[in-house]
Amino acid sequence: MIISLTTDFGLGDGYVGAMKGVISGIAPGVPLVDITHIINPQDLGGAAYVLWTAVPYFTEDSVHLVVVDPGVGTARRAIASRTPWGVVVGPDNGIFTYLWAAARPDLTVALENARYCRTTISSTFHGRDVFAPAAAYVAAGLPLEELGPVVSDPVTLPLPQMEIGSRSIQGEVIYIDHFGNAITNIGRLIWEGPVLHLDPAFGTTEARMINASRVTVRLPGRIVLPNRGGPTNRASHSDIGRIHRTYGETTQGELLALVGSEGMLEIAVNQGDAARTLGLRVGTPVELVEPGEGD
Amino acid sequence: MIISLTTDFGLGDGYVGAMKGVISGIAPGVPLVDITHIINPQDLGGAAYVLWTAVPYFTEDSVHLVVVDPGVGTARRAIASRTPWGVVVGPDNGIFTYLWAAARPDLTVALENARYCRTTISSTFHGRDVFAPAAAYVAAGLPLEELGPVVSDPVTLPLPQMEIGSRSIQGEVIYIDHFGNAITNIGRLIWEGPVLHLDPAFGTTEARMINASRVTVRLPGRIVLPNRGGPTNRASHSDIGRIHRTYGETTQGELLALVGSEGMLEIAVNQGDAARTLGLRVGTPVELVEPGEGD
Amino acid sequence: MIISLTTDFGLGDGYVGAMKGVISGIAPGVPLVDITHIINPQDLGGAAYVLWTAVPYFTEDSVHLVVVDPGVGTARRAIASRTPWGVVVGPDNGIFTYLWAAARPDLTVALENARYCRTTISSTFHGRDVFAPAAAYVAAGLPLEELGPVVSDPVTLPLPQMEIGSRSIQGEVIYIDHFGNAITNIGRLIWEGPVLHLDPAFGTTEARMINASRVTVRLPGRIVLPNRGGPTNRASHSDIGRIHRTYGETTQGELLALVGSEGMLEIAVNQGDAARTLGLRVGTPVELVEPGEGD
Numbered sequence: 097m098i099i100s101l102t103t104d105f106g107l108g109d110g111y112v113g114a115m116k117g118v119i120s121g122i123a124p125g126v127p128l129v130d131i132t133h134i135i136n137p138q139d140l141g142g143a144a145y146v147l148w149t150a151v152p153y154f155t156e157d158s159v160h161l162v163v164v165d166p167g168v169g170t171a172r173r174a175i176a177s178r179t180p181w182g183v184v185v186g187p188d189n190g191i192f193t194y195l196w197a198a199a200r201p202d203l204t205v206a207l208e209n210a211r212y213c214r215t216t217i218s219s220t221f222h223g224r225d226v227f228a229p230a231a232a233y234v235a236a237g238l239p240l241e242e243l244g245p246v247v248s249d250p251v252t253l254p255l256p257q258m259e260i261g262s263r264s265i266q267g268e269v270i271y272i273d274h275f276g277n278a279i280t281n282i283g284r285l286i287w288e289g290p291v292l293h294l295d296p297a298f299g300t301t302e303a304r305m306i307n308a309s310r311v312t313v314r315l316p317g318r319i320v321l322p323n324r325g326g327p328t329n330r331a332s333h334s335d336i337g338r339i340h341r342t343y344g345e346t347t348q349g350e351l352l353a354l355v356g357s358e359g360m361l362e363i364a365v366n367q368g369d370a371a372r373t374l375g376l377r378v379g380t381p382v383e384l385v386e387p388g389e390g391d
Numbered sequence: 392m393i394i395s396l397t398t399d400f401g402l403g404d405g406y407v408g409a410m411k412g413v414i415s416g417i418a419p420g421v422p423l424v425d426i427t428h429i430i431n432p433q434d435l436g437g438a439a440y441v442l443w444t445a446v447p448y449f450t451e452d453s454v455h456l457v458v459v460d461p462g463v464g465t466a467r468r469a470i471a472s473r474t475p476w477g478v479v480v481g482p483d484n485g486i487f488t489y490l491w492a493a494a495r496p497d498l499t500v501a502l503e504n505a506r507y508c509r510t511t512i513s514s515t516f517h518g519r520d521v522f523a524p525a526a527a528y529v530a531a532g533l534p535l536e537e538l539g540p541v542v543s544d545p546v547t548l549p550l551p552q553m554e555i556g557s558r559s560i561q562g563e564v565i566y567i568d569h570f571g572n573a574i575t576n577i578g579r580l581i582w583e584g585p586v587l588h589l590d591p592a593f594g595t596t597e598a599r600m601i602n603a604s605r606v607t608v609r610l611p612g613r614i615v616l617p618n619r620g621g622p623t624n625r626a627s628h629s630d631i632g633r634i635h636r637t638y639g640e641t642t643q644g645e646l647l648a649l650v651g652s653e654g655m656l657e658i659a660v661n662q663g664d665a666a667r668t669l670g671l672r673v674g675t676p677v678e679l680v681e682p683g684e685g686d
Numbered sequence: 687m688i689i690s691l692t693t694d695f696g697l698g699d700g701y702v703g704a705m706k707g708v709i710s711g712i713a714p715g716v717p718l719v720d721i722t723h724i725i726n727p728q729d730l731g732g733a734a735y736v737l738w739t740a741v742p743y744f745t746e747d748s749v750h751l752v753v754v755d756p757g758v759g760t761a762r763r764a765i766a767s768r769t770p771w772g773v774v775v776g777p778d779n780g781i782f783t784y785l786w787a788a789a790r791p792d793l794t795v796a797l798e799n800a801r802y803c804r805t806t807i808s809s810t811f812h813g814r815d816v817f818a819p820a821a822a823y824v825a826a827g828l829p830l831e832e833l834g835p836v837v838s839d840p841v842t843l844p845l846p847q848m849e850i851g852s853r854s855i856q857g858e859v860i861y862i863d864h865f866g867n868a869i870t871n872i873g874r875l876i877w878e879g880p881v882l883h884l885d886p887a888f889g890t891t892e893a894r895m896i897n898a899s900r901v902t903v904r905l906p907g908r909i910v911l912p913n914r915g916g917p918t919n920r921a922s923h924s925d926i927g928r929i930h931r932t933y934g935e936t937t938q939g940e941l942l943a944l945v946g947s948e949g950m951l952e953i954a955v956n957q958g959d960a961a962r963t964l965g966l967r968v969g970t971p972v973e974l975v976e977p978g979e980g981d
Contacts, residue, residue: 155710
């Protein structure tokens with residue numbers, strides 16, 4: 097039993113503390129852990145990705161309170177949804193899309209039972225007044241069904257799809273992490289000896305074997321050289337000639353492609369910042385190109 | 392039972408960890424939660440405001456350890472004070488002013504009993520050597536009276552007062568939050584249908600009804616247009632023509648006034664940063680102007 | 687019983703949350719506390735110092751999970767080591783050097799027993815797949831010996847040594863904290879009335895008495911004046927004429943030397959940022975010069 101918190105509230109205000117206070121009054125003694133509070137303000141896609149990298153490592157009796165809520169005070173629903181990794185609680189705006197794609201939820205309900213909200217509900221801070229109490233009551237043992245009616249059509253974000261051609265796989269950057277690593281939707285990739293097995297993560301059904309040492313990873317190339325202020329070299333694209341197993345196979349400053357901790361193709365610079373160096377952003381196309389028969 | 396921590400220590404050093412270690416040795420098993428550790432260094436007013444937005448959501452058996460302490464090592468007192476939302480522990484420099492204005496404390500004592508400090512007290516880190524042990528002993532059940540003598544004159548900061556005229560209310564910005572929202576001392580405002588009831592928060596005794604759709608919110612206007620580097624347009628003041636209930640009633644980028652989560656008048660930009668856009672700072676005057684009879 | 691977490695993962699991604707999830711599944715109910723997650727990426731010396739300022743305040747039954755791991759996926763060992771302040775768990779790359787210098791560990795083992803790792807071990811995220819499970823199993827009561835074979839030669843970083851001359855002590859800056867205070871390796875300094883007793887912290891055996899009011903603290907002087915953009919004044923060195931007991935003995939903006947919370951000589955600016963003002967960095971030499979007999 098544990099409650100995790102994920103928000104875009106930042107780390108400097110009292111908002112997160114207020115939610116922790118509300119929870120501790122309803123579910124005293126339940127441990128609280130922070131996942132992150134610096135989701136980019138109102139970045140639903142970023143929130144969805146971060147949750148997908150953290151929530152599946154928790155057990156079924158956990159509760160995950162998520163407040164990234166640009167629609168607060170409008171008619172958007174508030175929901176709780178039971179997953180194999182615990183109950184997720186938050187606004188119905190698509191932040192649970194990746195989790196639901198990984199495992200269809202048992203049950204999703206709308207938080208409409210006023211008994212499990214704070215007495216006065218502000219129009220700007222449902223994290224404190226609606227979501228935190230709901231999460232705490234669930235952690236304290238309340239059946240999900242008590243919170244409100246079943247929701248059969250929760251909001252989802254469009255999932256970035258791979259396009260799998262005969263000799264290439266096209267995807268895109270879906271997240272830039274703290275180190276500047278660019279994570280793509282090309283995955284999940286699983287090592288089988290020297291070869292990668294592609295086991296599609298989001299919806300695509302076709303699997304594929306990839307020769308890691310012969311494949312080319314192609315990025316649209318804006319190469320920003322480190323000399324700031326000076327002239328900037330631009331290349332039409334950047335090619336990486338193989339997929340490595342680990343940073344340790346490369347030298348400091350070297351650009352590499354590898355399989356990240358979630359099994360997704362990832363672009364990195366050894367002890368550097370790939371996103372800044374290469375100008376990569378969420379949505380930047382990335383292509384895996386396999387050699388032709390005559391190559 | 393829970394202990395919260397609020398400091399200006401930042402997030403990168405070992406200071407917060409040292410306090411958590413000291414606490415865990417004296418009060419093992421008591422959950423610890425962070426409120427914030429990035430209060431602006433030595434910003435007593437900011438600390439006082441943040442505590443006011445977080446601490447009142449905790450229950451009476453909580454302990455709140457607060458270390459924003461520019462006077463460490465001088466003769467300033469160290470105190471613990473019992474509020475309806477738990478015992479607050481920290482330096483006697485005014486950081487509890489807003490909490491005490493919201494509810495007069497039962498009892499305030501000075502932390503003078505050396506038995507409840509660490510054996511060696513550094514002259515620069517009372518958070519670890521004085522405040523953390525005191526907070527932990529209180530959480531472990533020690534009566535407040537054991538910590539030291541009663542303090543009858545704790546230090547308070549001047550509370551920013553509203554000035555209520557016949558057709559206007561003058562206040563000021565008291566806090567800028569993570570989103571760039573500017574929170575004022577004009578409050579507490581409570582919706583009663585389409586009308587706002589003003590229920591003074593800090594000391595002022597006069598109440599007032601305000602027509603939210605006809606009132607003008609006037610700011611001293613430095614409008615910084617988004618085109619950075621280009622010419623800056625400056626207006627002598629900015630007017631907002633009404634008070635909204637929620638961000639959702641406005642469009643992206645729109646300037647609005649609304650009632651924040653603590654019931655205070657707040658200046659915001661929908662999915663933007665009002666403080667940066669308008670050059671608002673703590674102390675910037677804000678005025679509510681009601682239409683005259685002939686308007 | 688408590689588990690602390692220290693990483694260079696930053697605060698915005700899901701990596702720390704994933705580790706907390708793994709731990710909560712193996713050691714449910716054990717409180718988790720964050721020390722810091724913003725160690726400079728792959729800064730082993732900074733990690734070693736931060737751990738030294740935090741871990742020794744915990745009790746013996748604690749577990750400290752540390753993941754600053756530039757060598758992840760290479761042959762570097764993973765270790766757990768029993769100290770007087772709990773078991774430290776992390777990569778064998780020198781991050782525990784200062785702790786081990788403060789107290790030789792009872793036992794250090796390599797994490798080689800696959801039973802106590804996650805079933806699938808990624809090549810890039812041993813924090814989640816190796817270190818978090820090990821820390822959780824230890825917290826749940828597993829004897830250290832079960833994790834793997836004894837390590838007799840763990841990796842250590844070179845300890846910065848003081849050079850003690852007849853009338854001077856030479857050291858260097860070993861850490862810059864959040865406030866911009868520059869902490870040196872000159873210590874531990876203990877006040878005995880008006881005099882400082884030097885009780886060497888890292889290896890040096892010679893002790894020394896220092897007259898705090900007559901000693902000169904000499905820094906190589908790059909004085910960066912506050913007027914940014916304007917001309918910069920540079921001095922060949924900066925002298926501070928004494929060692930103070932506390933910030934409160936100086937005025938706002940004043941440069942001072944004092945004994946920091948760990949007993950090390952520290953360079954600070956009262957309510958300012960000494961490192962930025964003086965251009966101090968890790969490795970900057972600092973010298974204590976005592977007056978000669980004829981002075």
